[in-house]
Amino acid sequence: MKHKIQKNNQNYLLLGSPNVGKSTFFNRITWKTEKVGNADRVTTFASTSHLRNNKLINVTDLPGVINLNPNGDDEQETFRHIFDCCYDGVINIVSANSLQRDLYLTYELAEAGVLSMIVVNMIDEVKSCSVNKLFLSKEFKVIIECISAKKNLNIKNAVLPLVNHSLKFTTKNLTYSDKLEQFISAFTPFLPANKINPRFIILQALQDNRYILNYLKQHALLETFKQFVKQHQINATDVQSIALTKDQLITKLIDKLYTPEQLRTQQMRHTSKFSNFMNYIFLNKWIAIPLFILIMAGIYFLTFYEYLGGWIQAQFADNALGALQTLITDNIVALNPNSSLQHWWAAFVGDGLIGGPFTILSFLPWVLILVGLITILEQIGLLTRMSIVFDNAFSKIGISGRALINLITGLGCNVPSIMMSRNANSVKERVVTSMLSPFISCSARVIVFGFLSQILVSTEYSWLVNLALSGFSIIFAMFIGYFFSNLLFRKSISIFTIELVKLRSPHVMFVLKKMVLEAYDFVKRTILIVLVANFIVWILLYTGPTSQFYINPSIDGGIDRSFLRYIAWPFQYLLYPIGLGQDWRFSVSLLAAFPAKEIAASNIEILFGGISGFQTAIQALPIGISLAYLMFFSFYVPCMVTIVILIKEIGRKYAWIDIGYGLLFSYLLAMFVYAIFGGFEMISLQGLNWIPLTVLVSLLLTTLLGFVVIHGIKLYKWKQATVWKISQYKAYQISMLTNAGLCVSLIIASSLCLSLSV
Amino acid sequence: MHLLNLDMCPINKVVTVHSFLPITEDLKHALNNIGIYEGKKIIVKANKYQNQLIFIIINGVEYVIRTREANSILVYEAQDSKK
Numbered sequence: 001m002k003h004k005i006q007k008n009n010q011n012y013l014l015l016g017s018p019n020v021g022k023s024t025f026f027n028r029i030t031w032k033t034e035k036v037g038n039a040d041r042v043t044t045f046a047s048t049s050h051l052r053n054n055k056l057i058n059v060t061d062l063p064g065v066i067n068l069n070p071n072g073d074d075e076q077e078t079f080r081h082i083f084d085c086c087y088d089g090v091i092n093i094v095s096a097n098s099l100q101r102d103l104y105l106t107y108e109l110a111e112a113g114v115l116s117m118i119v120v121n122m123i124d125e126v127k128s129c130s131v132n133k134l135f136l137s138k139e140f141k142v143i144i145e146c147i148s149a150k151k152n153l154n155i156k157n158a159v160l161p162l163v164n165h166s167l168k169f170t171t172k173n174l175t176y177s178d179k180l181e182q183f184i185s186a187f188t189p190f191l192p193a194n195k196i197n198p199r200f201i202i203l204q205a206l207q208d209n210r211y212i213l214n215y216l217k218q219h220a221l222l223e224t225f226k227q228f229v230k231q232h233q234i235n236a237t238d239v240q241s242i243a244l245t246k247d248q249l250i251t252k253l254i255d256k257l258y259t260p261e262q263l264r265t266q267q268m269r270h271t272s273k274f275s276n277f278m279n280y281i282f283l284n285k286w287i288a289i290p291l292f293i294l295i296m297a298g299i300y301f302l303t304f305y306e307y308l309g310g311w312i313q314a315q316f317a318d319n320a321l322g323a324l325q326t327l328i329t330d331n332i333v334a335l336n337p338n339s340s341l342q343h344w345w346a347a348f349v350g351d352g353l354i355g356g357p358f359t360i361l362s363f364l365p366w367v368l369i370l371v372g373l374i375t376i377l378e379q380i381g382l383l384t385r386m387s388i389v390f391d392n393a394f395s396k397i398g399i400s401g402r403a404l405i406n407l408i409t410g411l412g413c414n415v416p417s418i419m420m421s422r423n424a425n426s427v428k429e430r431v432v433t434s435m436l437s438p439f440i441s442c443s444a445r446v447i448v449f450g451f452l453s454q455i456l457v458s459t460e461y462s463w464l465v466n467l468a469l470s471g472f473s474i475i476f477a478m479f480i481g482y483f484f485s486n487l488l489f490r491k492s493i494s495i496f497t498i499e500l501v502k503l504r505s506p507h508v509m510f511v512l513k514k515m516v517l518e519a520y521d522f523v524k525r526t527i528l529i530v531l532v533a534n535f536i537v538w539i540l541l542y543t544g545p546t547s548q549f550y551i552n553p554s555i556d557g558g559i560d561r562s563f564l565r566y567i568a569w570p571f572q573y574l575l576y577p578i579g580l581g582q583d584w585r586f587s588v589s590l591l592a593a594f595p596a597k598e599i600a601a602s603n604i605e606i607l608f609g610g611i612s613g614f615q616t617a618i619q620a621l622p623i624g625i626s627l628a629y630l631m632f633f634s635f636y637v638p639c640m641v642t643i644v645i646l647i648k649e650i651g652r653k654y655a656w657i658d659i660g661y662g663l664l665f666s667y668l669l670a671m672f673v674y675a676i677f678g679g680f681e682m683i684s685l686q687g688l689n690w691i692p693l694t695v696l697v698s699l700l701l702t703t704l705l706g707f708v709v710i711h712g713i714k715l716y717k718w719k720q721a722t723v724w725k726i727s728q729y730k731a732y733q734i735s736m737l738t739n740a741g742l743c744v745s746l747i748i749a750s751s752l753c754l755s756l757s758v
Numbered sequence: 759m760h761l762l763n764l765d766m767c768p769i770n771k772v773v774t775v776h777s778f779l780p781i782t783e784d785l786k787h788a789l790n791n792i793g794i795y796e797g798k799k800i801i802v803k804a805n806k807y808q809n810q811l812i813f814i815i816i817n818g819v820e821y822v823i824r825t826r827e828a829n830s831i832l833v834y835e836a837q838d839s840k841k
Binding site for chain 1 (some may be wrong): 787789790791793795796816817818819
């Protein structure tokens, strides 16, 4: 929920380089629980909250920046807060591990005239190199506090200056070459009044700060500025000297802050045998990839294996939730055992109200174990190393390895994964990474996979099915990414720069806190969305146009006369080519899962009269139908919240392209699976499977044709060395679009044929 | 002054960024944002783990960039080069 900023409140900004622990500090001093991780650029949007014991003091956690020249959308947001928002102080968080880098931002903030306090974090990690607060405070003339946000050391002292209102803005004017100083003096009178130091604005404009250049443009000063640059003959060397001056000051300051021995200790962390060995293992091109696949397999094994996570889930479902549900329904029936109305009430409460949410809640142990283990991966710093190792594969589809961190985060929930793509270095990367996120199997989908795989395969191999489907979702997302990046942003290249973070041991309290929060969110979502959706489905199933309530629709035949049957009718025909039209209840479960994916699992119970009913129904159908259901369910549309966030983050155009292609590809995939695993069996039954097979053959032929055209042009160009009017890209685009168009028309035609014949 | 591409420069020695080959604005900003700009002293730590990537130390912090990006950075050995 967005925090409302009161006018009379004191507002402070938390600012610092990436991975210095801003969000960890923010979570410590407020009641918020923002995402933290051992990776750079984890925070991608501003978050505001009041202090734990003082509602009059607001603190805003901002995305990390190394300097005040923003590039990505996350950095733009930070700069916008500094430049445009009202605040009473800026608290600069620096890491004791990387002072040399972090002080650059400190100098820029001091130059801008907004620096109010410096908090040196992670002092627990540099015991041998205690930071000399005196020298720092002398240099910047602000309050300095040394803390460890992770270990909760000295946090109270760091908050005191905020509570006492003792923070003041400090301005530090650095001295540059005479030419630059003359230029600054000459242009300063032109600038409108602003809380930011005019010197800083001019220096940033010289360094091509896009935000500042836009600001000058808005005030009709850009042309004047350019003329002044020409007049004063400011060249690239002068601009370089701005950053170099700060570098020299930092070097001098670091020499004062640390003794040579302490400096050597700090430098040793890059060359220590242990860190080198760990990096050799986790970054080795032969060892790392199998190792990471093993780690991910281990996570799924621990979560879903029947004697580990599966056992915990079964105990929780049977002994806790199952017992509670039986107790409630038995007590309702016991009120008047002979009344049929009482039985109806018991069914209504048991199945309609609490049955569905209880089914979903029974999977809570899976979600918690999965989220906990992924959090441990994040905390150790392995995700950063994974992204480095997989960058080569990701660069092939036009994005950087950084996207892998987002995609792994998406295994928990797609929404933070989309939000994290703000840290991309280019628009292309941001849009394509966001477009990939909805294809990743989030925890809600994993619940349905687990539920179905236990029924369709066995509890023993449930973990393997889940691992295969999650792995397949990443491969499928990469395939879609290749398509998008070639079709939508062909000219733009991806950029990969990432901080190789230090390997750290996971903090148990953080992992537990994350699991508790996930449990809270899960229960809240289940109660709010699943309960309502199930209630609607239940009512529509138990009632029909004859104004009659069915006591047990699965048995008394009411199911085929219910409202739900009539609503599902048109969708059922659309799903015939992928086999799911065989039973109209499949279309209902897919439709109802639109608000939240978990609903599919709970609805299956209601629609089929329990798990045994579903088991009987699905076993009577070819295996291809179950597989087609899994394939289609995996990718067909993201949940409602994901769609809203996707539109907000990348705009309507790309969001609808993403959803449309997802729907199309999942339909084709399900059709393929159905034709291979179920279609051949259907020949003898109905003789209708020529339709999906025809579509598939056409698809394969047109794809083949597309590739022949592309490579033909490539070969011809190479031999003739002449310029073709139609580029390789155009041919690719035309063949793929023709392909897609043909598929859509065939699908529509086959659906129509089927509905007419049925 | 002997100029080299960043991916070709000696390991574990301080080098100074001289200039960039023609690169996009996005790439220049991305490099600037991790502290790579003309005149900056950096150390190439390794390029042995992965063929496509090089590991550099800037301001005491280790970063990874692609060789393709590193190719566009021209460096020379710093006068006060030390291990």
